[in-house]
Amino acid sequence: MTAGTAGERTAPTPEPVPVPGPPLPADRPTRPARRREARAGLLFVAPMLLLFAVFRFGPTIGAAFLSLTDYRLSGDWRFIGAENYARLLQDDLFWSSLGVTALYTLFFVPLTVGLSLGTALLLHRAVWLRGFFRGVFFLPYVTSIVLAAVIWKWIYDVEDGLLNAALGVLSLGPVDFLGDERLVLPSIAATSAWKGFGYSMLILLAGLQSIPREVTEAAVIDGATGWRRLRWVTLPLLRPVLFFVLVIEAIGAFQVFDAMYVMTAGGPVRASYSLVYLLYDTGFKFFDFGYASALGLVLFLVVLVFSLIQRRLIGRDE
Amino acid sequence: MARLRLPVLLFLVALVTLAPFVVMVLVAFAPPGGKTLPGAFDLTRATWENFSAVLSGADITRWAANSLVYSLVSVVLILLFSSMAGYAFAKKRFPGREVLFWSFLATLMVPFQATLIPYFVLVSRLGGVDTYWGLIVPTLANSQAVFLMRQFIAQLPDELFEAAKIDGASEWRIYTTVVVPLITPVLATLGVFVFLWHWNDFLWPLVIGQSSEMRTLTVGLATLEGENVPVNQIMAGATITVLPCLLVFGLLQRYLTDSIATTGLKA
Numbered sequence: 412m413t414a415g416t417a418g419e420r421t422a423p424t425p426e427p428v429p430v431p432g433p434p435l436p437a438d439r440p441t442r443p444a445r446r447r448e449a450r451a452g453l454l455f456v457a458p459m460l461l462l463f464a465v466f467r468f469g470p471t472i473g474a475a476f477l478s479l480t481d482y483r484l485s486g487d488w489r490f491i492g493a494e495n496y497a498r499l500l501q502d503d504l505f506w507s508s509l510g511v512t513a514l515y516t517l518f519f520v521p522l523t524v525g526l527s528l529g530t531a532l533l534l535h536r537a538v539w540l541r542g543f544f545r546g547v548f549f550l551p552y553v554t555s556i557v558l559a560a561v562i563w564k565w566i567y568d569v570e571d572g573l574l575n576a577a578l579g580v581l582s583l584g585p586v587d588f589l590g591d592e593r594l595v596l597p598s599i600a601a602t603s604a605w606k607g608f609g610y611s612m613l614i615l616l617a618g619l620q621s622i623p624r625e626v627t628e629a630a631v632i633d634g635a636t637g638w639r640r641l642r643w644v645t646l647p648l649l650r651p652v653l654f655f656v657l658v659i660e661a662i663g664a665f666q667v668f669d670a671m672y673v674m675t676a677g678g679p680v681r682a683s684y685s686l687v688y689l690l691y692d693t694g695f696k697f698f699d700f701g702y703a704s705a706l707g708l709v710l711f712l713v714v715l716v717f718s719l720i721q722r723r724l725i726g727r728d729e
Numbered sequence: 730m731a732r733l734r735l736p737v738l739l740f741l742v743a744l745v746t747l748a749p750f751v752v753m754v755l756v757a758f759a760p761p762g763g764k765t766l767p768g769a770f771d772l773t774r775a776t777w778e779n780f781s782a783v784l785s786g787a788d789i790t791r792w793a794a795n796s797l798v799y800s801l802v803s804v805v806l807i808l809l810f811s812s813m814a815g816y817a818f819a820k821k822r823f824p825g826r827e828v829l830f831w832s833f834l835a836t837l838m839v840p841f842q843a844t845l846i847p848y849f850v851l852v853s854r855l856g857g858v859d860t861y862w863g864l865i866v867p868t869l870a871n872s873q874a875v876f877l878m879r880q881f882i883a884q885l886p887d888e889l890f891e892a893a894k895i896d897g898a899s900e901w902r903i904y905t906t907v908v909v910p911l912i913t914p915v916l917a918t919l920g921v922f923v924f925l926w927h928w929n930d931f932l933w934p935l936v937i938g939q940s941s942e943m944r945t946l947t948v949g950l951a952t953l954e955g956e957n958v959p960v961n962q963i964m965a966g967a968t969i970t971v972l973p974c975l976l977v978f979g980l981l982q983r984y985l986t987d988s989i990a991t992t993g994l995k996a
Contacts (some may be wrong), residue, residue: 441773445822449822449824451817452821452822452823452826454933455815455817455821455904456814456815456817456818456823456829458810458814459813459814460814463836463868465851466848466851466869466870467839471836474843476847486854533735533738534739534744537736537739540739544743544987545986546978547746547747550746550747550978551750553925553933553974553977553978555947555970557948557950557970558929558950558971559749561950561951561963561967562749562750562964564802564954565752565756565963565964573752584927599748601887605746608815613986614990616990633747652815666840668842669931669951670930672951673951684896687842690842691845691932693844694849704846707843707846711871712874714838714840714843715838723912
């Protein structure tokens, strides 16, 4: 799933490295020198600052403002207070899109994290051709979700698709993966998981590699092997990284749109019509910008809650 | 037997991971019309027909050019502006530095889709719909890039810049002759990520490029899927779309995977 502008992901922010404070009083620069430095600093941030002011801070405030208006394509608008939000609570389509998004997240997150963890564990133990396999598993991640959706749409096809051809050989099927209300979300989640698991895999692999060797060796000496070592030694130590990965994938899942737009157009009968899909249609099909902005604010709040939960969990763990 | 389990598992997972790419290429080269399976697996009948059909039927070359412009111009400008800002945030004292930096970072918490509407209203009022600047300029405000640059430049010793200053070099000269050479490896890594972000981007190009001439390749591919284009031609189009990603990946795989583990950059 693509999230932010040009794939920039909404991600919990890591802690930045501290910048050294002012130098000791002995070599404190003179006042004109400090003024020169301040001017240079401001000039160097100026282009980015201008871009952020116009295209980030502006729209963020604008979103809250627009959601309180009935702004339309013509540019005419009236201030209507909380009307959009009242309408939201009454809107069956909103609730069903929220349900679809939540259900999709429930399918996608365990699938992706399971795949990432499984492949990370395999790679961690591999000695032979590890770099090669890491590269192969990471490959889908550098492609676009639209490409993944286009390929998988054909793989899932009822008449002509690869999966149904395989099922046919076993005299099973045909199964209408994308046309069945119960199968459509897991099928799309599988496509997104295939496309996206490489990122979390690398994060988890780095986490595994930072576990001190002595710890796992001690566990082996104590007789913990295989599954028990994984369950009682490796996974508990990996917990902070696992939480990070879980939350970041959940945030991404809640913004799902691209795959549904290409694979099902929200169907069948809105069984894959997500929150962002509703936002997109409200804005760019019905040009109801005020109401669409209110939907955007709901999305923001959900993502915010996810991030706060993560702060909590990781904070407690460390 | 137990010793073989790991390599066999790795090999099977690799096979499943690659399978969708393999079938994409096979269907793209299969003879058009009729059932694609199992005909697609008969390599003796491979043909370029689907490629020439999709190239002549749709605006693919124009879309590819748009994608290239969108990605490359963004790479150059983001690298320039974010390294300048990162240098100032890391090495210059000026009023409001901390507040600004943190407010840049805070924008990471706001999903792009949540502000898509005001974003579009703003750019369309400025006359940016169906233009290259409307497509590119709003995406240049990239907080991950600024963050990465500041982190890296903060770790460089101050003496490097002080020496140049004592020699009487201007601030701009220090940036171009001292800072830029020192951060070239990070610039390269970030450049690859920015390229992939933009090449694979979908929602923003979809809403801002409303005519066929302004579509990028990903948007074009999605519209092909929506029209009644035969599957062989769609897969040929998909193959063309993925080539630059594969090229970047093939050349810089190790670089990319290492930098995710150390910086957490998310393509």
